[in-house]
Amino acid sequence: MGGFDLRYGGRSVLVAPAGRRLLSLLVLSRRTLTREYVAEKLWPDAAGTRAAGCLRSALWRLPKLDRPLVIATASTLQLSQDIETDLAATEDILRRAIAWSQPSGRVPPDTPLPDTARADQALSSDLLPQDWDDWVIVERERLHQMRLHALESLARVHRAAGRFGEALDAALRAVAGEPLRESAHRQVIETYLAEGNTGEAIRHFDELRHLLRTELGLEPSPPLCRRMGSAVQAMRTRP
Template sequence: MSGGTVQQAERRRTRTPAQPDQPFRLTLLGGWELQAGGEAVAMSSSGQRLLALLALRGRTQRDYAAGILWPESDDQNALANLRTTLWRVRQRAGGALISTQHEIELAPLVSLDIDGLVAAGRYLLADGSGDSPADCAEIGRDLAGHEPLLPGWYDDWVLTERERLQQLQVHALEVAAERLVQSRHLASALEIAQAATQVEPFRETAHCAVVKVLLQQANPAQAVRHYRRYESLLHRELGIRPSDHLRDLVRPVLASPA
């Protein structure tokens, strides 16, 4: 993820990281769930989408939220749908929303699981964090364990946010793997680099990180096998080849005599 993308994400989400004693817990990673006092709260599909939108976008103009959530309706009907949804959400989760005449947002009483992913990703991307290799590996493993955002949801705004979080996640894992390579903790570096390829199977920089670690571990055969699997994936799914950079990493191994 580029520095500009990180800065954009920071501007869009300014909520304080979640605290364990807050009464509402909104889960978006791996599926939607709202809990109040440890009990699941039933919510309509429109209510789920409203809360998810506010969790991901922060304070939002009412007309903008209505247009995003009901794109096929005219402005008047979309705003009417929004008012109905707001009323229903308040009936089931009073105190979870703050609304004014023009804006709506989640109340500070709502904690978000995505805050943990974002915080860990930004922390690993920060220069000069000074963590020990063991701490770096632990944070990387925790980051790798986060599930995708709202699987099964195909709204355009969800797809955009899912991609943004995945890019943050995989970039931070690549950085963690590189730091572990530099400190010669190659086993942990390989684990974290492989996790990055699971998050984003088509991302070449993640596969480059795996190949580099395997070569530094003096495991050329495994490096070639990993390259071949990635090459096959790209050809089968996208009809393209790995870049010259990745091919150059394994070319000396492929060119060496048996």
Template sequence: MTRLHIQLLGGFRLDCDRVPVHVVPGARRLLALLALRDSPVPRPVAAALLWPDTTERRAGACLRSSLWRLVKPSTPLVVVTEDTLVLGADVEVDFRRACAFAAAPGASPEAVTMLKADLLPGWWQPWVQAERDWWRQARLRALEVLSDRFRSCGDHHHAHQAALAAVQTDPLRESAHRTLVELHLADGNPAQAVRQYQSYRARLRAELGLEPSRHIHELVRTLLR
């Protein structure tokens, strides 16, 4: 059987037996849509989502064309019925694996790598944006949990990586900045802790006109004096 893998994190890619396969734009969007859904998608729904700016008849024709132009490996890539479409059961999807990490974060470097990746960057279709918004919040929570778990295990290096990934995802998220300040202090780097705090405070003031909370300020109050 052919091993099929769809990558959605960091950009779209289809691999057949670890070899990248070229996919035309319409088929690429179709595979991405099915890879994001756990259940079969009705054909009219898929056509309307993928080709929203055309007639129902034209969208249906575009869907049929995209299905015809898909690669036909021995392992089913898409299971097609008269009414629905669903991704083949044996097709691996990196986003689904990342969602499992987000639901139950385990203290592994692989989890940090997957959780810090953006979902289909550069895609602005509404059905992608809705998933991207959910993924952003899920990964932020998971990265902070991971950082705490790494720190409790004494692995400050990966604890720092997880917290930094959360800050890069949401530069105004105070809890992530607070974790980084605490890690710098625990590592005996007070100057770096102050720089982290001041960088966050400057950005918060510039973008929202707000001040950091008392909780993070107390961590560096004596150092600022």
């Protein structure tokens, strides 16, 4: 997350570019891969024999530690089970955060909210931001969407518990991650309404409407418009 880094014994280990791509592919694939598949993914413009040679070279140039980074057979490659990744840890935290606001979530009611500080710090930068292989781009977008859902989930949970400051922080971070995402804006608006700041909710709704009109030529969804209409009407009829 935020760029490739291999650490061993608390220190960074230098890895050649081809080795970085090889390890990244194995991490993101999460399974045993055939040598042919890896060679084709990493060197798509090379002929089969040349790509296979590049793969052998990349394997040979991997750092020589006291334990292997890659388990290689004559036909397959697999990441060593000794390797821990920040990707796996981040995904686990995000999944637990998302589950908190799902009706079917199996989180015990007395379990504390997941600490998303580590995940948020890791995802403050994109996955392998300087890599543009198709297999990286797809995974980068998936993690981006997971983070947005996790932030919206935390906003709902915090709001239900009356923690409006934390709810607003999570919702606004989701908006910052995807400014045209209406569901994130709705969490901001619902939080303002829940804490009695109807004026702030109206202001934010107007900003969203202007943004959608300017960028997409669209209006906010009918459910959100009705929600704001009800809030405005309730404010006008207050004694």
